[in-house]
Amino acid sequence: MNKSELLEKLKKEIFEDETLPLRDANLVFGEGNPETEIVFIGEAPGRSEDLEGRPFVGRAGKLLDMLINEIGWKREDVYITNIVKRRPPENRDPLPEEVQAYRPYLKRQMEIINPRLIVPLGRFSMNVFLPDAKISKDQGKIFKKGQKIIVPLYHPAAALRSTAVLENLRIAFHRLPAIKNKLDEFLAKKPEDSGLKPDRKDDVEQKQSGLF
Ligand code: URA
Numbered sequence: 001m002n003k004s005e006l007l008e009k010l011k012k013e014i015f016e017d018e019t020l021p022l023r024d025a026n027l028v029f030g031e032g033n034p035e036t037e038i039v040f041i042g043e044a045p046g047r048s049e050d051l052e053g054r055p056f057v058g059r060a061g062k063l064l065d066m067l068i069n070e071i072g073w074k075r076e077d078v079y080i081t082n083i084v085k086r087r088p089p090e091n092r093d094p095l096p097e098e099v100q101a102y103r104p105y106l107k108r109q110m111e112i113i114n115p116r117l118i119v120p121l122g123r124f125s126m127n128v129f130l131p132d133a134k135i136s137k138d139q140g141k142i143f144k145k146g147q148k149i150i151v152p153l154y155h156p157a158a159a160l161r162s163t164a165v166l167e168n169l170r171i172a173f174h175r176l177p178a179i180k181n182k183l184d185e186f187l188a189k190k191p192e193d194s195g196l197k198p199d200r201k202d203d204v205e206q207k208q209s210g211l212f
Contacts, residue, residue, distance in 0.1 A: 025088075033078065044085075046157075060156040103128065121155045
């Protein structure tokens with residue numbers, strides 16, 4: 001099976017999994033190019049996403065699209081998904097048990113796509129990959145975990161509420177093409193001599209508890 005077929009099969013599995021929480025809402029699995037090197041991962045679908053069954057199609061999604069276009073990329077060339085694949089009621093934050101319940105599926109989705117650059121959007125998504133990171137301190141930094149580079153960014157919805165956050169998000173976003181061009185170099189380096197954050201100790205700790 002090719003990647004698209006494997007993803008379709010996984011989507012069907014999630015759809016049929018009656019143990020998952022939030023089953024009153026529609027499934028928003030994710031979309032984009034399964035052959036991509038880059039995946040953007042948000043928190044959970046909102047109202048527009050629930051209605052359309054597609055990730056990041058509301059106001060935050062429009063901002064994400066704008067930033068993707070600003071750096072010369074196209075939405076259809078990357079992959080976009082969320083850690084929780086159904087909308088929490090009233091757009092509340094996802095509960096830890098909801099994140100946990102969908103996590104094995106996110107892991108399998110990433111194993112199928114196998115991107116080299118993962119861009120978590122917001123703290124909930126960031127903490128799935130980097131459990132000890134803090135969004136205000138670590139957004140825009142380059143983390144190496146195994147054979148992946150992780151660059152957590154502010155969530156676009158937060159940027160819609162604050163011009164300072166938008167400014168920081170845009171600055172970090174505009175660094176993504178350079179990071180993508182240097183993936184081989186970053187991934188070849190050992191954490192201790194790469195100049196990457198965090199330091200080696202953190203990296204080892206995060207490997208024990210993060211998604212990869
Ligand atoms: N916010 C998210 O985290 N994900 C979406 O898909 C839409 C808004």
